Amino acid sequence: MKQTILLSVLFLSFLAKIQAQDPRFAQFYAAPIHVNPAMAGVSSGSARMALNYRDLYYSLLGNKPFRTISASYDQRFRAVNRDYFALSGSVMRDQAGLADFHLTQVNVGGSYLKQVNGGRYASNEQYIVAGAQIGFAQQSLNWSDLTFSAQYDASGYFFDPNAPTNEAFDGKSSNPYLDFNAGVLWYAVWDDNKSLYIGGAMHHINTPSASFTGDDKVRVFRRYSxxxxxxxxxxxxxSLMPAFLVMSQGPMLSVTTGANIRYTNREWKELALRTGLWTHVNNRANRGVxxxxxxxxxxxxxxKWNLGFSYDITSSGLSASNYSRGAFEMSLTYIRPDKSKARLICPKF
Structure with a gap:
C-alpha cells in the first residue's frame, strides 16, 4: 500500500509538471543541440552526431521509469572569410511513469558563426554564434492505466475498472504543435586546453498549446537557460573542465554545476579520460530550493568518439524510498574530423 501511494504521488506530481518542465540530461555538455540551438556547428570537427539515454527511478517504477532518449546531428560549412554556418536536426522521445506519458520532439535548425577575433597574429580565437530551431512536438498518455476517484465505491476501498471516470478528455494524445527555439553563444580559445564559452537560449518561444482536453489555455511554458x-x-x-547549466521554466528551476578533470596522453592518436563530480539543485513544492x-x-x-556514463545519487527526501538510486545516463558522441586547411578552433564540451 505504501508503494502504491508513493507511485501515485510521483505520477500526480509529474502530471502537474507536464506543462512546466522539459526533460533534462545530467550530461548536458554531451547534448549541446538540446541545450542551445547556437551550439550547432561548434565542435572540433566538421560534423557531430550525439546520442543520449537517461533512465530515472527504475528502482521505484520498474519497467516504466522516466526514460529519455535523444539523437542529434549538426554539420558546419564555410561561409565567407572565417565565418561559418551550420545545419542541425534532433529527435527526442521522453517516457514518464506508469501511465506511459510520452513526449516526442523533432527539430531542425541552423546557426551562424561570426568571427570577432582571430587570424594569423591574434592571441586567441573568438566567435559569436546565433542559432534557431523550428520543429513540432506531441504528447500522449495511456488513460487506461490511470485510475480515478469516480471508479471507487463510497468507502474508497473497492475499485471498478469498468466504471466511468467522469473525466473530460478528447483522446490519448495532444494535437501536434509547432515549436520555436533560439539562442546565442560566445566563445574564446587561447590554446588547445584553454577556452571559455557562455551562452543563453529560449525554448518554446511561441508557448504552444499542448492540451489533452482541447483547452487552449494549457500551454507549454517558455524555457530560459x-x-x-x-x-x-x-x-x-x-586540465579542469568546469561548466554549469541553469534552466527556468514556469515555476520550475533547475541548476546543474560541477567539473570534469581531463587526462590526455598527448599522442597523435589521442586517448583521454574525464572524471567528474556534479550537483543538481532544483526547487521543491513549498520547500524552496x-x-x-x-x-x-x-x-x-x-x-573521433566520446563515450560517457553518469549516475545520479539521490540526495532529496526521496532517497529514503529509492535508497539513493536515482538516474543512470549514457552518451555517445562522434565527431567527424575537419580536413580543411583552415580548421575552426572550438572549445571542448
Whole structure:
C-alpha cells in the first residue's frame, strides 16, 4: 500500500509538471543541440552526431521509469572569410511513469558563426554564434492505466475498472504543435586546453498549446537557460573542465554545476579520460530550493568518439524510498574530423 501511494504521488506530481518542465540530461555538455540551438556547428570537427539515454527511478517504477532518449546531428560549412554556418536536426522521445506519458520532439535548425577575433597574429580565437530551431512536438498518455476517484465505491476501498471516470478528455494524445527555439553563444580559445564559452537560449518561444482536453489555455511554458564552461590547464596532461547549466521554466528551476578533470596522453592518436563530480539543485513544492542529486561521471575519448556514463545519487527526501538510486545516463558522441586547411578552433564540451 505504501508503494502504491508513493507511485501515485510521483505520477500526480509529474502530471502537474507536464506543462512546466522539459526533460533534462545530467550530461548536458554531451547534448549541446538540446541545450542551445547556437551550439550547432561548434565542435572540433566538421560534423557531430550525439546520442543520449537517461533512465530515472527504475528502482521505484520498474519497467516504466522516466526514460529519455535523444539523437542529434549538426554539420558546419564555410561561409565567407572565417565565418561559418551550420545545419542541425534532433529527435527526442521522453517516457514518464506508469501511465506511459510520452513526449516526442523533432527539430531542425541552423546557426551562424561570426568571427570577432582571430587570424594569423591574434592571441586567441573568438566567435559569436546565433542559432534557431523550428520543429513540432506531441504528447500522449495511456488513460487506461490511470485510475480515478469516480471508479471507487463510497468507502474508497473497492475499485471498478469498468466504471466511468467522469473525466473530460478528447483522446490519448495532444494535437501536434509547432515549436520555436533560439539562442546565442560566445566563445574564446587561447590554446588547445584553454577556452571559455557562455551562452543563453529560449525554448518554446511561441508557448504552444499542448492540451489533452482541447483547452487552449494549457500551454507549454517558455524555457530560459544559461550555460557556460571552459577548460583550464593544470599540467601538460591534466586540465579542469568546469561548466554549469541553469534552466527556468514556469515555476520550475533547475541548476546543474560541477567539473570534469581531463587526462590526455598527448599522442597523435589521442586517448583521454574525464572524471567528474556534479550537483543538481532544483526547487521543491513549498520547500524552496534544495540539493536534488549528486552526479558522478566518466567520459572516455578515443580519437573521433566520446563515450560517457553518469549516475545520479539521490540526495532529496526521496532517497529514503529509492535508497539513493536515482538516474543512470549514457552518451555517445562522434565527431567527424575537419580536413580543411583552415580548421575552426572550438572549445571542448
Amino acid at each position: 544559461a550555460n557556460a564552461g571552459g577548460e583550464l590547464p593544470l599540467t601538460k596532461q591534466l 534544495g540539493l536534488d542529486a549528486v552526479i558522478v561521471a566518466a567520459i572516455f575519448e578515443l580519437e
